[in-house]
Amino acid sequence: MSSRRSRSKQTGGSRITDDQINDLVTKLQQLLPEIRNRHSDKVSAAKVLQETCNYIRSLHREVDDLSERLSELLATTDTAQAAIIRSLLMQ
Amino acid sequence: MSPMNNPQDLNPSSLKSRFTTRFLRALTKINGQKPISSSSPREMFQRYRRIKVAADKSMAWSVRSRRTWSRAMLWKLRSRYSCRQASSSRRSSVRTSTIIKSRQAKTSHEKENKNTTTGQDEVGFVVQADKLRKLVPGGEAMDLCNLLGETAHYIKCLTTQVQVMRKIAHFYSL
Numbered sequence: 001m002s003s004r005r006s007r008s009k010q011t012g013g014s015r016i017t018d019d020q021i022n023d024l025v026t027k028l029q030q031l032l033p034e035i036r037n038r039h040s041d042k043v044s045a046a047k048v049l050q051e052t053c054n055y056i057r058s059l060h061r062e063v064d065d066l067s068e069r070l071s072e073l074l075a076t077t078d079t080a081q082a083a084i085i086r087s088l089l090m091q
Numbered sequence: 092m093s094p095m096n097n098p099q100d101l102n103p104s105s106l107k108s109r110f111t112t113r114f115l116r117a118l119t120k121i122n123g124q125k126p127i128s129s130s131s132p133r134e135m136f137q138r139y140r141r142i143k144v145a146a147d148k149s150m151a152w153s154v155r156s157r158r159t160w161s162r163a164m165l166w167k168l169r170s171r172y173s174c175r176q177a178s179s180s181r182r183s184s185v186r187t188s189t190i191i192k193s194r195q196a197k198t199s200h201e202k203e204n205k206n207t208t209t210g211q212d213e214v215g216f217v218v219q220a221d222k223l224r225k226l227v228p229g230g231e232a233m234d235l236c237n238l239l240g241e242t243a244h245y246i247k248c249l250t251t252q253v254q255v256m257r258k259i260a261h262f263y264s265l
Contacts, residue, residue, distance in 0.1 A: 021235065044215075053219060067142040
């Protein structure tokens, strides 16, 4: 635990405490769908970061797939629907 | 299907509304730009690229400059746009093949990641933090505290983006 203090040298002048890092890691953990429900003591910070990386990558892939799907759908649909869709989504 | 009970949806200035408006506007523009005469693979790919860029750009614009990652993404998109304007069409066709290859490489690289965090927790943390820096736009220049905060906001925006895109795709396929 105390060896984490050596990492603060990378950040330059500001002192970052372990508590701050733990707070932020806990906050991140709440956003992840898989390990959100697990008890926070049992999940290490490295594991949270790893899951975060995997989650971001999967979100990127989903955006890619949805963009592909939208490009195919755009080829076959009328543009006037966009206004209808916007009004539907805004309700 | 979609829960309209969330009060945030009704707020016209919420992130979701701002993103939806911008993105739909961009989609209409993309659709009106080129006549969808042929569905050659190259045109499909270009349209896919344009939609993806429009989605990322719409989200970054909806966040504006309030976040480091959105500023970094807008800067990257702007510099890529000005770079592309200067290049010839031949160069962009070379880029499309490299982009396809990098997409395939990305999915295969992800499988290797499950084996990395063995051994000490310390080393694992720093290694994962570096990986995170590459994923979050502008992450290379942030310190650890900012990186974690920006990541949380970035994930929140990405999930909103995916939600809205899914809804739009669903409506279009009806």
